[in-house]
Amino acid sequence: MRRLNCPVQNYAWGKRGSDSMVAKLKTLENEGFETEEGKMYAELWMGTHPNGPSRVMPEAGDFVEGAEEGHAGIFLIELLETHPHYLGDLEKLGDLPFMFKVLSINKALSIQAHPDKKLAERLYATRPDLYKDDNHKPEMAVALSDFEGLCGFRPFEEIVFNLHRYPELRGLVSLSAMRAMCSLPEDLEERRDALRKLFHSYITAKPEVVTTQVKALVQRLGSRVDESGFSSDGSVDHTDDEEIDLEDIYGEGYEHKEKGEMFLRRLRAEDYYVQDLMRRLSDEYPGDIGIMMPLLLNYMRMGEGESFFMAANEPHAYLKGDIMEVIKLDLHGWIWSLI
Known part of the structure; x- marks a missing residue:
């Protein structure tokens, strides 16, 4: 098992400084990371997405470029390209078909709904510049603290x-x-x-x-x-x-x-x-x-460890709290749904 160096995203709706689960996890992951108390820490990305790719933390015995002491490490996608067998049954894909995100939410995000398979196929056929694949877009999340959200019609x-x-x-x-x-x-x-x-x-x-x-x-x-x-x-x-x-x-x-x-x-x-x-x-x-x-929508109030599933076509919004979300990606590594 290899440790990852994961990028942080700073958005206005995130939690401030050390109050953010994202900042806390980043500090645990990287001792050299310094939390700025005036900055909003919203997301921690774990995966190979080009807008925020994770790196593999170097270990003693690594004989690859970038493994020297103090270096951030090679990109995860480079490791998978060099060692595709790490993907197991997904080796033919050549990349991870999903991505994990930790979100620290202090201010409500916008309401959105992701299309079902039929609508996704139609959108991809008519507007491929906006819709990068023809797949449906379900999501799943686990609460890491007390969490509030809206999901599905009442x-x-x-x-x-x-x-x-x-x-x-x-x-x-x-x-x-x-x-x-x-x-x-x-x-x-x-x-x-x-x-x-x-x-x-x-x-x-x-x-x-x-x-x-x-x-x-x-x-x-x-x-x-x-x-x-x-x-x-x-x-x-x-x-x-x-x-x-x-x-x-x-x-x-x-x-x-x-x-x-x-x-x-x-x-x-x-x-x-x-x-x-x-x-x-x-x-x-x-x-x-x-x-x-x-x-109009179901109001969820959840505790740490509770989870929920967002099916296609269900309107939803994250309101407050910390969650870990899994997002499915297409074969080109583009995110299906951005929060």
């Missing part, structure tokens, strides 16, 4: 509940999109169409409408006073403080009472945290439409 009934509960969200979308969602279609394809219509209406809302509705929501959220919630003056009421009749939300004759109550329990449990998150997103990105995304 269950249909939860989104309908939030449409009723938050007038600002209703104010962002079209009436036809509202009707499609609130009709609670039973057919799965009809639900997908309704969700697609809602999301398109949401992300294409006019800037002046976004400004008005986001401002109204932030004002209603109020100011946070402690870890338990928000100040009562002008803030949104919480679901654990009120009686909720499911038929008021889902209509008379709603037949899935047990499922509805299950969703309501989840919404009650995370209510403070979601409102807290929206307030924090407002501080980080004032006036941005993404502030309401936690009402």
